[in-house]
Amino acid sequence: MRKILTIAGSDSCAGAGIQADIKTIQALGAYALSVITAVTAQNTRQVTAVREIEALVIEKQLEAIFSDIRLDGIKIGMLGRAGTVQAVSNFLASFFQAGAFWEKQLKNSLPLVVDPVMIAKSGDRLLEEEAVESLKKNLLPLASVITPNLMEAGALLGREISSLEEMKEAARELLEFGCQWAIVKGGHLKGEPVDVLANKDSLYLLRGQRVDTNCNHGTGCTFSAALATLMGQGLAVPAAAKRAKAYVEYCLEHGFAIGEGVGIPHHFAAQRPWKPEALKDGSDAAKEEF
Template sequence: MLKCLSVAGSDCSGGAGIQADLKAFSANETFGMSVITSVVAENTTRVLSVFNVPVEEIQKQIDAVFEDIHVDAVKLGMLPTAEIISAVADKLNEYKPSIIVCDPVMVATSGDALSEGGTVSTMREKLFPIVTLLTPNIPEAEAISGLEIKNENHMEKAARIIMDMGVKNVLVKGGHLTGDAVDYLCTPEGVHKLACKRVDSPNTHGTGCTLSSAITANLAHGMDMLSAVTKAKNYITEAIEKSFTVGKGHSPVNHFYDYYDLKGTVL
């Protein structure tokens, strides 16, 4: 079985972060492993606290995985400080995994900040040259590109700006806009508009984590970039459609809709 590693924060409510990544890896037929960068006390309505794991412990977790297990692909999620970004990048340069998908998590679905200031410049310097794909949502793409994004034309322009920063492939996600769910994938071969009907649901906790992890698994399976992203987009759309309610706020998606359909259920 192919093996995928998530380097990200832990969400104790189970909807986002490492917990969402491992579910998405399993649902997309890969063996999931994790390196925890931050312990986030959060639920479906708010973030109570963020405890960042000491850099040395993050590095030891990465060493523990790579020294014993072959890693087919890596997904990067919440890297909350410049120091952590730099340390993770150094380890990835040491072990050189062939696939690295980076979801530049900056803000929780509830709106609470998950990263410190100064992380964008460190990402540009340390991570952008080595990642296979960057998957920012609109606020993240704005922070990285410096461009205010109000429509699809702005999304495409932001993707090109980020690509010019040295990123191999960029997926700008349009979930924060209105209308159809439109994403723009910028690759060396060109720009691809990926559109599907927007699912009207409050159950969107962990959608970015889940999408990027599904893409990571698909790339590990040997899919080309466009196919990997398209398949993952279809997966997250159905996971939202067949979601159920957990908690009082933004509930998570149903990662395992192929195995059980709890659409509309309140747990």
Template structure:
């Protein structure tokens, strides 16, 4: 009999994606693919599919905190990750509920690809002060990096400048994701010891949920005892496969496939 309490464990604190391609659903699938026991605190319920978000409802802060407390009492969580946090009250509740000394990956989810805002405008300062300042790794895409740094990020030089700005906020490491770059995409890892730049392939289709899957892979790596740098390298390889085997819906819109190594390729 498997004793999950003695297995590597990670926790995702994020919104639910009813279409299964992002959020809690993609995170838990990623944890499972890594061989990590996945736990979750749902921050919001969304009605969405790969075509967009039709509605979003945040849960009360005390409900989110109660989920974190219940899991922390029963499991030795090796890493936490945050995704959609909705508003400042939820961010404060999460920050207060998180135990100290456990690696935290912050995916600063602000706006859905469809344009739907997923973080209240007045919550940014709270996100920076309460979570980014204690993060082991922060994983902004280019638009998010621009919001955090306070200037547009459109080039590799801009990625480096934005990464330095996030490190100055207190994060131990940052991955600026370059999927929005012109030409071949590249992701930039930065910490106090320097940087690692890994390029990827540009596929002829958009994929829903890549940011959630990537940050969950980073958290799973940290839960397995990897350094942030090694976790980044493995997560980059993992997300490349999950994108290559993305799952199409009835309209051909694709979602990331964390189970691609489990014989469930989407193509």
């Protein structure tokens, strides 16, 4: 089983963040590992508190994983503050440089998807202002793919992006930060949710159907986690991005409400839950009393 690491924040209502990533990675048939960068208190209506994890504890989590487990892909989501961006970037940069014992590292082919999370759907800020410069300088150059939404692409480039033409220009321009691929996500466009994918040689339009739903908590987390997983399973970036988008659409189609606000995309709609119908000893567990 391929092993995919998510480095992100916890969402207590589990529609986004590390919880959405773990569900996505497992739903796509890989094993999910996690490094928690922040804890958010949130429900379907709002974020009520954010507490970042100290850099040393983040480094320890990274060290614990990298010193033992050979990964197939990494996704980075919410980092929160400049110190966290710095700690994660430094760790990964020295790891990529050392490269020593992993063949994959020597080929520099471990997929690294960076979702530059800045603001939650509820409007709450998830990356402090000072962290944006560090993100651009230290983390984006390490990325195989970056996946900003319209607002984040705008913040990275310092101008508003609101049309498909502007998304195409933005996707190409984002490559100047040193990432190999950039996807500008069009979930916030009116009408068809087109994403634009670019590398230095080519540009793809990823078209999809808009699902008319408010069960869209964490679509961005789900998309980037799916992308890292599918790349980790060996797909090239354009094919992985197309499938990741189709997976998000599928989760949205089966979304459901858990509270009074925004609903949750269903990450496991394709799977049936395990039921203890027949035990090995022949007894019927469903009828047993516990």
